[in-house]
Amino acid sequence: xxxxxxxxxxxxxxxxxxxxxxxxxxxxxxxxxxxxxxxxxxxxxxxxxxxxxxxxxxxxxxxxxxxxxxxxxxxxxxxxxxxxxxxxxxxxxxxxxxxxxxxxxxxxxxxxxxxxxxxxxxxxxxxxxxxxxxxxxxxxxxxxxxxxxxxxxxxxxxxxxxxxxxxxxxxxxxxxxxxxxxxxxxxxxxxxxxxxxxxxxxxxxxxxxxxxxxxxxxxxxxxxxxxxxxxxxxxxxxxxxxxxxxxxxxxxxxxxxxxxxxxxxxxxxxxxxxxxxxxxxxxxxxxxxxxxxxxxxxxxxxxxxxxxxxxxxxxxxxxxxxxxxxxxxxxxxxxxxxxxxxxxxxxxxxxxxxxxxxxxxxxxxxxxxxxxxxxxxxxxxxxxxxxxxxxxxxxxxxxxxxxxxxxxxxxxxxxxxxxxxxxxxxxxxxxxxxxxxxxxxxxxxxxxxxxxxxxxxxxxxxxxxxxxxxxxxxxxxxxxxxxxxxxxxxxxxxxxxxxxxxxxxxxxxxxxxxxxxxxxxxxxxxxxxxx
Numbered sequence: 001x002x003x004x005x006x007x008x009x010x011x012x013x014x015x016x017x018x019x020x021x022x023x024x025x026x027x028x029x030x031x032x033x034x035x036x037x038x039x040x041x042x043x044x045x046x047x048x049x050x051x052x053x054x055x056x057x058x059x060x061x062x063x064x065x066x067x068x069x070x071x072x073x074x075x076x077x078x079x080x081x082x083x084x085x086x087x088x089x090x091x092x093x094x095x096x097x098x099x100x101x102x103x104x105x106x107x108x109x110x111x112x113x114x115x116x117x118x119x120x121x122x123x124x125x126x127x128x129x130x131x132x133x134x135x136x137x138x139x140x141x142x143x144x145x146x147x148x149x150x151x152x153x154x155x156x157x158x159x160x161x162x163x164x165x166x167x168x169x170x171x172x173x174x175x176x177x178x179x180x181x182x183x184x185x186x187x188x189x190x191x192x193x194x195x196x197x198x199x200x201x202x203x204x205x206x207x208x209x210x211x212x213x214x215x216x217x218x219x220x221x222x223x224x225x226x227x228x229x230x231x232x233x234x235x236x237x238x239x240x241x242x243x244x245x246x247x248x249x250x251x252x253x254x255x256x257x258x259x260x261x262x263x264x265x266x267x268x269x270x271x272x273x274x275x276x277x278x279x280x281x282x283x284x285x286x287x288x289x290x291x292x293x294x295x296x297x298x299x300x301x302x303x304x305x306x307x308x309x310x311x312x313x314x315x316x317x318x319x320x321x322x323x324x325x326x327x328x329x330x331x332x333x334x335x336x337x338x339x340x341x342x343x344x345x346x347x348x349x350x351x352x353x354x355x356x357x358x359x360x361x362x363x364x365x366x367x368x369x370x371x372x373x374x375x376x377x378x379x380x381x382x383x384x385x386x387x388x389x390x391x392x393x394x395x396x397x398x399x400x401x402x403x404x405x406x407x408x409x410x411x412x413x414x415x416x417x418x419x420x421x422x423x424x425x426x427x428x429x430x431x432x433x434x435x436x437x438x439x440x441x442x443x444x445x446x447x448x449x450x451x452x453x454x455x456x457x458x459x460x461x462x463x464x465x466x467x468x469x470x471x472x473x474x475x476x477x478x479x480x481x482x483x484x485x486x487x488x489x490x491x492x493x494x495x496x497x498x499x500x501x502x503x504x505x506x507x508x509x510x511x512x513x514x515x516x517x518x519x520x521x522x523x524x525x526x527x528x529x530x531x
Contacts, residue, residue, distance in 0.1 A: 001146035002286045003171065005279040006048055007040030008062055009224035010175060015143035017117030018052030020080070022139065022150055026068045028319065029061035030427040031408060032326035033234055034227035035060075037255070038304055039315055040281035049073035052114055052199050054098065055080045055123075055139050057152050058132035059089055060261030060422055062179075062227065062507040069137040070096050078102055078275060080114065081135040082125040086452050089135065107158065109140075111167040119143055122165055129444040129457040131155075133419045146170045146287045152224045153179060155207075159214050169276045170258075170290045171277075172217035175224035176208035176259045180250035181425050181529040184237060187403075194250040201252045212268045218290040220269070221277045222260060226253030231323055240309045255318070256280070257305050280304070332408035338368055338406065341413050342379050343388040349449055350386040352491060356448075357383040365398035368406040371431070377406070383445075388430045397435070400442060404430040418453060420446040452505075459486020470525075476500075476511055478526035483516065500524065525526060 002014040006024055013020040026045065028035045049072035056079070057063050075097040081090055083106040090101060103110055106125040111118050120142040128133060131154075138154040140147065141161055147166045151174040162169065185197040212220050229237040239251035239258070249259050254262075260276040263269035269276045277285060284296035304311045350357055360383040369376025378391050380398070408424050417423050421443055424430060441461075448454040459481045462469075469480040474495040480504045482489055494501045499517070500509045508517040509524040516522040 001141075001143050001148060001288075002284060003173075003221075004048075004284040005281055006043060007036040007038070007281040008227070009057070009150075009173075010036075010040075011150060011223070012048050012051070013141055013148060013150075014352075015117075015119060015141075017119045017143055018114055020053040020055055020119075020139075020141060021048060021051040021073065021077070022055045023057055023063040024048065024068050024073065024373075025062050025065040027065055028230075028322060028326060029065070030423065031429055032323040033229060033231060033427040033429060034062055035230050035315070035319055036281065037228040038280050038311075039228075039318070042298075043282055045072040049246060050108055051077050052116070053080055053112065053119075054093075055150075056093065057082070057139070057150075057154065058091065058136045059134075059419075060132055060153070060179075060426075061154070064089075064091070064092065066096060067100075069093075076100065078114075080104060080112070080121060080123060080139065082106075082123045082135060083123055083127075084135040084137075085127050086134045086456050088133070088453075095330070107161045120166070122162070124154065124158075124161070126154055126156065127460075129460055130440060133422050133447050134453055134456065136190055137185065140166055140169075142166055145289050149173065149217065151175070151211065151215075159211075162215070168290070169215050169217040170220065171210065171219040171285070172215050173221045173223045174208055174211055174224045176205055177225040177254050178204055179224070179426070180252065181428045181430075181432075182252075182438075184252070185428055185431050187431050197250045197252050201249060201254055203388050204252065205254060205259055208256065208259065209263065209266055209268045212263070219275055219277055219285070219287070219292065220263065221279050221285075222256045223279070225259075226251075226255055228312060228315055228319075229428075230312070230319045232316070235312070235316065237310055237428065238308075239483065240312065255305075255308075257301075257394065261458075274339060310403070319372050329411075330407045331414050333405065333407040334412070335406075335410060337377055338413075339377070339379050339388070339390060340411060342366075342381075342409075345413060345449065346381060346388050348387065348451075349445070349454050350381075350383065350388075352451065352488070353445065353448075353490075354452070355453045355458050355461045356441045356445050357386060359461065360439060360445065361441075362399045363395060364442065365395075365401040367401065367403040368409060369403070370405070371403065376403075399435045400432070400439060401434075402430055402432050416449075419449045420449070422447070455482075455487040455492070458488065462486065475529050476526055477529045478511070478524060482507070483522040483524055500526070 004012040009023045011022045015499050054077040054274040078100040081103050104123045109122045122140045124138045136154045138151040140149050147170050149169045149172045153175045183193050239248045263276045285295045364381040366379045448457045471480045471490045484507045492503045498511045511526045514524045
């Protein structure tokens with residue numbers, strides 16, 4: 001098995017039975033804030049894209065690069081599709097022209113074959129609303145000699161299923177660095193921010209080392225690492241060592257060299273059981289089982305780390321025109337007030353998400369303008385009342401608030417984005433404040449700005465809270481949540497005679513028997529209401 005790093009979480013896995021291209025991200029994303037580190041634009045993307053199989057772990061834009069997939073990846077490649085509850089990933093790939101799919105079953109080994117041979121694969125699909133934009137996943141591949149676990153961003157809970165299905169893992173590719181906006185964007189004192197960042201940085205690396213110990217692979221490759229922040233407004237987010245070579249411990253974005261050193265310090269690189277491998281964009285490792293035959297690099301990695309600041313400065317110059325071109329595609333900052341467009345976007349979602357809105361529990365303020373702009377528009381997301389409104393006397397300081405440039409909000413509204421987390425928030429081009437702890441319900445809401453997503457997320461939380469609620473509808477007492485994707489049947493259910501239709505996806509049930517008429521399984525609890 002030959003594995004080539006193609007940047008960030010991306011890998012090209014070559015076997016005698018075919019090749020798999022994983023998460024091929026190359027173009028700046030999140031409003032041109034993130035760029036793959038190190039630079040991967042010089043790779044031969046046409047050759048890499050001429051693959052037999054494609055695996056995209058989830059829809060975060062540093063994994064799903066629509067432009068690169070469109071321009072360089074073979075549309076006849078067979079897509080290894082994670083078992084997600086909402087079909088957004090498949091739909092987005094179909095829009096790009098992909099048409100061959102192997103729809104895997106979560107954590108179940110399957111064999112894929114072509115005229116070159118067969119591979120055993122398994123995809124662990126994480127399906128909680130907090131996992132990516134409705135989903136994250138990891139891929140295990142065996143060619144009969146070598147077993148590779150590409151965990152990328154995923155945080156699986158049940159790792160025993162891997163050993164039970166594949167035995168020993170030979171090489172483990174995993175995330176170790178930050179992919180969040182906390183605490184950099186928070187309006188808190190500088191010293192507190194630095195302390196929180198150092199804690200966040202270390203927790204991320206500690207979690208990655210815990211996974212190394214649990215998986216027990218022979219070789220470990222730090223991947224899904226930090227992006228480059230090349231816009232001058234964001235350049236300070238990079239982890240640039242000081243004059244003595246000491247990393248910036250207040251950056252939540254440690255790099256490969258830092259993590260490999262952490263492995264040695266904490267004993268997860270002992271030279272025997274676990275061994276860390278430095279791989280940069282274009283690096284290739286050739287393995288037979290756990291035997292490393294060869295590791296090659298496109299250039300010595302030390303050329304980056306001997307003066308990382310100079311490398312990033314060169315990259316900033318190279319990418320400046322690309323970032324400028326991206327900014328030119330944003331919607332203009334000026335325009336009509338944003339209250340009505342935001343009301344049209346958010347209120348229908350609020351009205352479908354009782355548990356999430358109640359979980360948020362308070363009004364949230366959005367300030368649309370700079371800190372020194374006295375005329376900045378303020379819009380209030382009043383979750384308890386399920387409305388979007390202007391501020392009013394008595395609001396006080398909002399327990400959660402966001403200050404966002406209006407051009408970013410106008411852009412996501414123009415593009416009908418279903419996920420602000422995967423656009424505005426990961427860009428780090430905003431500031432925020434909060435009184436009290438992190439509110440998972442709030443960020444779940446911002447990830448789920450479609451009927452399907454919010455129905456699933458609200459139902460997931462309901463199920464997680466052991467909700468066995470029933471409703472009465474048209475002479476029947478039935479379970480409140482659709483057995484398919486947990487839509488609220490008091491809102492999406494339509495009864496005609498003895499048949500129930502959930503209008504979210506058109507699935508149907510026979511109410512007398514509870515049998516699903518659309519698919520096997522998914523029985524419904526229902527009985528006639530007593531008179």
